Amino acid sequence: EDANVLEIGCGEAGVLKAFCDNGNTCFGIDLSSSRIERGKKLLTDEIQQKRICLYAGDVHDADKFEHLFGQIDLIVLKDAIEHIYDQERILSLLHKFTTGTAAVFLAFPPWLNPFGGHQQLAGSFLKYVPWFHLLPRKLYRGLLKLCGETNTQINVLMEIYETRLSISKFEILLTKTNWQLKKRQFYLFNPGYEVRFGIKPRKQLELISDIPWVRDFFSTAVYYLINERSS
Structure with missing residues (x-):
């Protein structure tokens, strides 16, 4: 509660709505102007009350989003980073938005999993x-x-x-961009499958989670919570 939450790749801001309902102030950025416009229509009350602000544009546009620099307590990238070509650049950029004690939640399907090509x-x-x-x-x-x-x-x-984002590649990028792993969870069955296909989430076996490459083939989703590395 009472946190500033930023979601990159927010779509119609369904995830942000849940954070807003819990008393947080939310900001969403998405490249798709049509999805942002739909989100604004769905969240008219929240936007009028300035509890949610939605922006269409590229998060790398410093002039457009500079007012958010140093203001964010939690950043969310759910099923977004695997769509970004320069993943190292976006991970480096996230530092500008954070308060210094912020956390970042990321979720993505590893490339090598059965349906990693979307x-x-x-x-x-x-x-x-x-x-x-x-x-x-x-x-x-x-x-x-x-x-x-x-x-x-x-x-x-x-x-x-x-x-083509793999688990190992992602964790190497975290180190290169000065992020610290706080918690991770791999899933055999993606939690998103419950809504789409009626398949209940199932966590990956720890044994599989610890084996590089093998875990990529059999984990349909990976969740990460990271924070800034202590100097």
Whole structure:
């Protein structure tokens, strides 16, 4: 309660609504102006009361978001960082927003997991095919086109292909950008699957969680809580 919460990649701000209902002041940034506009319509009261502020734009735009620098107690990136090309840059940028004692929550699906290519976004039967996103780039794109995926769907899926975020890569980036791991939890079944598919969340076995690469293949979601490294 009484914290300033920033979500990057907030969409329509459904996550921020929950934080707002618990007495926090919330800020959301998303590249999609249409999603931000939908969020503003859904959260008219909260926005009028200045309990939620939503912005369409690139979080790297310092002039636009400088007023938030040094003001944030909790930053949320849920299913967002795997869409960002320069992940090291965004992790470094987060320091500017924090109060110095802030925490950051991040969640993403490791690239090597059965559906790490975001196949669920496909319009064809490919959405049900595990691991096909691990094909070589040209073959992957060609298969998407052959199966009738639209150019928009192909571009989104190729965006994920280019970023390819693994657990080990992410943890190396945390060290490079001066973040400290506070807590992590790997999931065999992504908590998000309960709403989408009726599959209850299941945590990954600790034995699997401790084996690099193997954990990437069999963890459909990873949750991290990090804070700034002590000097």
